[in-house]
Amino acid sequence: MSIKIGIAGYGNLGRGVECAVKQNPDMTLAAVFTRRNPEDVQILTEGVPVCRIADAAEWKDKIDVMILCGGSATDLPEQTPALARMFNVIDSFDTHARIPEHFANVDAAAKEGGKIGIISVGWDPGMFSLNRLYANAILPDGKDYTFWGKGVSQGHSDAVRRVAGVKDARQYTIPVESALEAVRAGENPELSTREKHTRECFVVLEEGADAAKVEEEIRTMPNYFADYDTTVHFISEEELQKNHSGIPHGGFVLRSGKTGWDGENSHLIEYSLKLDSNPEFTSSVLVAYARAACRLSQEGVSGCKTVFDIAPAYLSEKSGEELRKMML
Amino acid sequence: MSIKIGIAGYGNLGRGVECAVKQNPDMTLAAVFTRRNPEDVQILTEGVPVCRIADAAEWKDKIDVMILCGGSATDLPEQTPALARMFNVIDSFDTHARIPEHFANVDAAAKEGGKIGIISVGWDPGMFSLNRLYANAILPDGKDYTFWGKGVSQGHSDAVRRVAGVKDARQYTIPVESALEAVRAGENPELSTREKHTRECFVVLEEGADAAKVEEEIRTMPNYFADYDTTVHFISEEELQKNHSGIPHGGFVLRSGKTGWDGENSHLIEYSLKLDSNPEFTSSVLVAYARAACRLSQEGVSGCKTVFDIAPAYLSEKSGEELRKMML
Numbered sequence: 001m002s003i004k005i006g007i008a009g010y011g012n013l014g015r016g017v018e019c020a021v022k023q024n025p026d027m028t029l030a031a032v033f034t035r036r037n038p039e040d041v042q043i044l045t046e047g048v049p050v051c052r053i054a055d056a057a058e059w060k061d062k063i064d065v066m067i068l069c070g071g072s073a074t075d076l077p078e079q080t081p082a083l084a085r086m087f088n089v090i091d092s093f094d095t096h097a098r099i100p101e102h103f104a105n106v107d108a109a110a111k112e113g114g115k116i117g118i119i120s121v122g123w124d125p126g127m128f129s130l131n132r133l134y135a136n137a138i139l140p141d142g143k144d145y146t147f148w149g150k151g152v153s154q155g156h157s158d159a160v161r162r163v164a165g166v167k168d169a170r171q172y173t174i175p176v177e178s179a180l181e182a183v184r185a186g187e188n189p190e191l192s193t194r195e196k197h198t199r200e201c202f203v204v205l206e207e208g209a210d211a212a213k214v215e216e217e218i219r220t221m222p223n224y225f226a227d228y229d230t231t232v233h234f235i236s237e238e239e240l241q242k243n244h245s246g247i248p249h250g251g252f253v254l255r256s257g258k259t260g261w262d263g264e265n266s267h268l269i270e271y272s273l274k275l276d277s278n279p280e281f282t283s284s285v286l287v288a289y290a291r292a293a294c295r296l297s298q299e300g301v302s303g304c305k306t307v308f309d310i311a312p313a314y315l316s317e318k319s320g321e322e323l324r325k326m327m328l
Numbered sequence: 329m330s331i332k333i334g335i336a337g338y339g340n341l342g343r344g345v346e347c348a349v350k351q352n353p354d355m356t357l358a359a360v361f362t363r364r365n366p367e368d369v370q371i372l373t374e375g376v377p378v379c380r381i382a383d384a385a386e387w388k389d390k391i392d393v394m395i396l397c398g399g400s401a402t403d404l405p406e407q408t409p410a411l412a413r414m415f416n417v418i419d420s421f422d423t424h425a426r427i428p429e430h431f432a433n434v435d436a437a438a439k440e441g442g443k444i445g446i447i448s449v450g451w452d453p454g455m456f457s458l459n460r461l462y463a464n465a466i467l468p469d470g471k472d473y474t475f476w477g478k479g480v481s482q483g484h485s486d487a488v489r490r491v492a493g494v495k496d497a498r499q500y501t502i503p504v505e506s507a508l509e510a511v512r513a514g515e516n517p518e519l520s521t522r523e524k525h526t527r528e529c530f531v532v533l534e535e536g537a538d539a540a541k542v543e544e545e546i547r548t549m550p551n552y553f554a555d556y557d558t559t560v561h562f563i564s565e566e567e568l569q570k571n572h573s574g575i576p577h578g579g580f581v582l583r584s585g586k587t588g589w590d591g592e593n594s595h596l597i598e599y600s601l602k603l604d605s606n607p608e609f610t611s612s613v614l615v616a617y618a619r620a621a622c623r624l625s626q627e628g629v630s631g632c633k634t635v636f637d638i639a640p641a642y643l644s645e646k647s648g649e650e651l652r653k654m655m656l
Contacts, residue, residue: 137643265604
């Protein structure tokens, strides 16, 4: 029987979930929910209704898993607990400091409804977290490194756009290759913020804006850029559209550690992602965990979970026998 | 309370488990079991008894998890089911074609004893398998690649040693860098055996042996070398000892896949290991899964499992709260 998926929120992430559902033959898109006027929302899948999120309760028995595609700042802290009372839910909540609070809220709501909620699913938090956990469990005597990029940081792009005189902008986070190489060489370096990543900005100026002033303001911006080596390029609007309209991202999780009676042997575990589309990859992870949520719910599991709590086999549509034969 | 570990079989792997137990503060080595005369076996940990494996039953209530460190060819098919009747067990069974049979035998035995048995734990099968599963679940439209090395292949080294005129030898399996790069570039190449790996042999000749004849015999050996580009170096016994006495290994698991409504975006997931000591790394994975076995057993779980069936959190000594705070 096909797993019936609901999408709550139809931006880049929601559209990514829609595409990922299409790739998974054991799933069907049941409905898309939006805060906008449903008539203004055009989705890709034919014959699937777009509904008001306020009417979600009417879909209680018609959706196996609701995938929440809102933002972590204001949408998910409200929506995930609210919907977890009625549906199995998956979200990509990524405000690290607020995870304990979010976990507790979703846990209480999901238990109340006898549902399961898997939070903070994606690649970081998500696949990167899993790799940190596995690597730490295997190499207790070691050191962790996470590098992000090369990729577009939405938060930093927004910060540049807020600078007076900037019409549009795109910011790339770039890992420092020599730092990565030092980690790979087992040197266990202590790396400052500046030594790990550089930042590159592509900026379209408003007419008459002072380029030197804009550049100075960007490079010295506290929190966002002051602690980094930042490069600013001024380009035309056409060039921004042509060469910088994608949303690529990626990164590296490494752990180097020692084994042996006297720690005489070194090991390096490295996981990396190179993604053409950050939201579509995140969506693909969300959809795999939706399969897990559906199965765990059928087994009677309820409450809040993270990727740490889900046995990998639940993510695959293959049976245990098939997995052991094909992938072990 | 400390997890009491037993080691069955004291070769490179058993010694690696002993070292790994020392690195994990929540574990204690209870006893080492051997088929040899216990008086002939010198272990590293002070005050821990070495016992006959035939007397293992006497330790039934004094060991939480028995880690089996024998070989897959003849030891584990017998030992794992036999010991799973009395103990929670972990093994590194890696004869792929016989996994279904081994799984069934261990499952029956473990259920009979109310114990848990986790088989095929290590890095391949093991961590590489996990990465294949996760990557396949996330990117259903994609292609898998596994490369091994650079590292010592015990089986191939043994094969070279069996050639007449060879006194000692070490064989390295080496991934072809250009093939790896083609995969990383998203080219989805179809790669033959020869295109994926090369083999490099370091050979010490018996006195008076014919080097050209030995080299020819190695390079044309069916299954082991005929399908590969093989390089043979003749070196002195001293040089072999000095430069080739380690047991390094490693490798790469990659999946490249597409997302988007028309598969317009490409993604690459890559996991790699660079290991100074193949047996010590494998041992470290075994020990992490021993922790999982102990906890699952306390929850009443029994029967045979693989890495696919174990939620990652069970591998870590940290609590759910700590994991969410530190690693999510």
